């Protein structure tokens with residue numbers, strides 16, 4: 001059986017060893033005679049699965065005790081609404097606009113209150129991260145919102161905004177667990193897991209306890225209140241049990257590699273190989289300002305759309321899947337999440353080299 005080099009932005013590649021383990025446990029999880037898909041979420045066995053998943057995640061990210069970890073549903077997109085519904089006490093929030101996913105978050109938040117865009121990189125097609133110093137934070141803002149890694153455009157924050165004592169909220173859907181994070185700098189971190197962690201259907205929310213209150217916007221449905229999920233250890237209703245089980249295995253896989261410092265080194269090495277090639281190439285070029293380049297999503301173009309299309313097509317024929325850029329931006333994007341092996345990145349660069357030689361004018 002041949003596994004493709006899958007450069008999809010999400011749902012995305014998962015560690016092969018995790019998939020193999022899950023396959024082995026598919027019909028009979030540890031002598032229970034059933035799959036994790038089939039068991040009660042109130043069972044002892046599942047309780048252990050979710051508790052261990054949380055424990056390993058806490059260890060990996062160094063999550064302080066005054067933060068709750070929630071495993072929710074509704075995708076990252078549901079957080080675009082949950083955040084204002086739960087945190088917008090003054091009905092004002094500041095957002096930094098860095099692309100597709102912050103635009104969606106801004107549009108959603110505007111349904112609940114006043115949204116100030118305190119910085120934006122839209123003027124240059126989101127190819128950089130706006131200056132994070134001297135931001136005009138609104139006095140009455142309930143929180144400041146950023147997207148830490150911009151999946152579509154391939155940018156990431158290397159420094160987080162200076163926002164004084166305001167609450168920082170971050171969408172880390174496409175770079176959670178790719179490198180260490182100072183969780184204590186944030187009020188809330190969330191991530192849809194289907195980019196860098198697990199199967200679609202789970203959202204991890206890491207939220208400081210003092211932000212979990214009964215005081216939510218009126219009309220907020222029960223299922224959209226952080227408090228109900230926090231009070232019930234993510235088991236208020238049936239959680240995405242199988243997804244949480246896979247996430248737990250991926251957390252363990254990262255721990256076995258050596259944790260987030262080790263993961264970061266590997267990610268820097270992989271991304272470095274692609275960016276070095278792009279910087280030397282006379283055919284391909286990166287689309288992002290160097291200092292803001294993502295370690296996870298590498299965006300690039302040639303000088304013609306025809307050549308871009310030819311590249312994507314020929315790459316696919318060689319087993320390199322999903323290299324087409326996001327439908328809204330075109331060009332190419334190689335998503336090289338944690339689970340993409342080093343050899344996949346090397347193989348891609350070799351293919352790009354060969355393509356360049358063959359198609360030079």
Ligand SMILES: *Cc1c(COP(=O)(O)O)cnc(C)c1O
Nearest residue numbers: 075076077101151171173174192
């Ligand atoms: C994919 C993605 C989303 C949307 O995730 P869904 O789970 O599909 O709602 C939001 N933010 C970022 C940064 C993403 O990469």
